[in-house]
Amino acid sequence: MDTLIVNGSLITGDGITFLEKASVRIRGTMIVDVTPYQEASNEGDRIIDAGGSVVLPGMVNAHAHGCIVGPSMPSGSLPLSTEDVSYQRNRHLLSGTTTLLNVCGLATPDEIGSGVLGPHALDIHVSTAHTPSSLAAAGISDGAGLSAQHLAATIDDMLARGAKALGEAGGGQTLGGGAQDYRYLPLAIEKVTGVAIHPKIARQFKEAVLGRRLDGAAAASDDELEGLLDRHALDGHLTAEQLRRIVVETVMPPVHLAMRGLAEIAAQSERVGMAAIFHNAAPTAATIVQLAETYPRARMIAGHSNHPMFLPEEAVTTATLLKDRGVTIDVSTLDCIATRWRNGPENLDHLATEGLIDTLSTDYAGGDWDTILSAIQRMIAKKQMPAPRAVALAAGNVAKAIPELAGDRGLIERNKQADIIICDAHNFARVRHVIAKGRLVVKDARIV
Template identity: 40%
Template sequence: MHTVVRCGILITGDGKTCMKNKALWIKGWKFIDITNYDAVPEKGDLKVISAENDLVAPGAVNYHAHGCTLGPLFPSAALPLSKEEVISNLRRHLSQGTTTVCNVCGFSLAEEIEDLEKEVPVKLHIATAHTRSNIKAAEIADGKGLKAEHRSVSIRDMVEAGAVAVGEIGGGHTLGGGGQDYFYIPRAVKARAGIEISPSQARELKFAVLGRNMNAGTGNVDYGRIEELLNKCGLSGKITVDGVIDLIRRCVLPSVQAALKGYEEAYSAAEEFCIPLILHNSAPSVKKIEEILFKNRGYITVIAAHCNHDTFEVEEAVRWAQRLKELGAVIDLATFDITRKSRQNTGGSPDYFDAMAQSGIADIISTDYNGGWWDGIYEGISRIIKKGYSDICRAVALGTGNVRNAVPLLAKDCGLIKKGFAADFVITEKDDIGKIKRVFVNGITCYENKAKKNPGGLKK
């Protein structure tokens, strides 16, 4: 039996093709044709899906996610999430229109994703960060999720087992970014002072102690601001100014140098195996990325992750993205803090996203983790379209065809609506691509009206 989707608007994901009133033909797990409506017979062995008043686009390809495996969590190799939490994360990605996910915590093994596709029909892949310095940085920052098998495996082993990239190298947890804000600093403050602080409060304290470049020099310490923040956070009398300076430094600084050393090792590994390299881009790491690109430009694909990182100033983030792009990097735009819900939880600002999107520099888009409050790829694409930063074809390509080009092993036959490709696609509202109605993987409905339908794993 063939399936035909009658599309009101069809976006193929190649960055330029938008068609109206087309019939999308599916046989088995793949697309086989695109025709006009009049080629669809009124009768026959045919299943017709009516989307005449809707928009049809490829399933999003998310090259940068965390918390989607049963292995060590984040580049700091924290204890894994429970299976229930991982499944919840994958279902959430699916409900947001993402059909292919790469987990970039960096230390998961192939067997730590094997059973998950049976639970949630997302095409799940992993990246590898198994080099000496990256393991050392993880152990300094945390490392509680590392077992002997994680420490002993090599990048060669991981590539042979199916890893699609080297990364994420560095992270907010090892380089003083958001991972410190939502994970380690609040925990340390709670243990020391008995008070819970929010990610935004942790971020403000961190900047007051270390500046945006995570520098231990006393010249970066803003004593007046720290005292003000202690009062604001209810920490006055619980911890002194000197005490919080010491706490922040102990949380953030020990892993930074090891993490930056890991960039060099990771580049060598990615070059050896000819696979993309995913580098955590932030104020503390951007000069290291610039150095690597300048010395080695053009040999492999280097992705500068989340170039809208909030350790930069907004305009500074755009300037650095322009510089890295000049040196050959693929520029990633993360969906940080673009919805009210995520902002309420993180205290972040959409200004970074908007400035980067408006500049037109971004090549791809991803979610990252954002403390578990990530916004979906199609929510980001929707914002780009609504604000007029890009036309719909180029905006959709940021999360589909462009990602396929950047990380080919992640989406060999995904990311485009094209003859012979896997029938992974979404049906959305015509006027708002961020409002997902249905999600299909390999031609099977896997999400509809907020109710997951599990086809019992991926069939191909």
């Protein structure tokens, strides 16, 4: 069997190791050796010279949406179009992700979609959140994509069929998160007023009526709501009472059930011993801390711990409490690195500076997610952590947190799956080549 050799400077993904000049030797789908740089090769060997670039393990994205053909999001909404799913998959691959966990949670493993869309170089897996309260919360918030087979599915059934983790427990649709800002609340307000509002304004309305924890704490008075409506030129379209009713009726119906769903999934994680991903935001933080204490053997991952519903100091305090209780702290790029349409980088920066981040993902952010490598590049440029440690957040650290998903990859070392990316040395977000399972699938930033 011919050998593919990648020569260059390596960051291996373990959080520590940088090899200035090395050769990665690949046969079939596996890395067979990592040696000091060797220019000579056997006849028939193929060589990729990554001199001037940096060689990294393929990114493992353990919290994403939009890459399957089944029900979308924890709300069980209608699937995305096949065109949109293909677009999302290609974006992830071109940005250096080679393994992805789609955590909508209510699709089945056969809805990954290879039969509909054909095979893809991105290795896609699904999670399961098929508990009674999670399914009921989805049905109240949307549920248009749920069929009888989804409603009858169980955690055990989905794991037996290949699901790699539990969750996402809760979601932006069912727990007053980002999807309420960019989708549900703007649609509800436009239906009444005929006026389309920006998600940032929807978030202001939501938090003014319900508070950041959805508990009514520090809720605005009618006069304050009227002032907010006036500030956004909606005073002639809505009264304070109407705004309050729209927000409550749109956001709150699934919340109680979704909170119960968190507890169900924590209990299931302890029972079956699988990692479970939780919607971590201001409304759920205290509950997740309590669940970590109640189910100490559950393998809990606090998703998007930089959620914009947290103030920066709250994000740090919550992550510290959870980490002290054995919870894995995941952060997501959302749209907070380069796009910044709805979200900024403040919470991410605070968590990185405090050394609280375990893993790094994208989430979805209404489809506006920024790339994992753009966040890694930001952390390196701001000297929040050294490059090997930053790369490990979406490589070796994910392999440790969810070995069922990535135990055989995430590291450039012997006997690991040959998932490798080659990036510009001075900007890791610029991906030149991607090797997935030993095959060159992106060359010169184009899918081949």
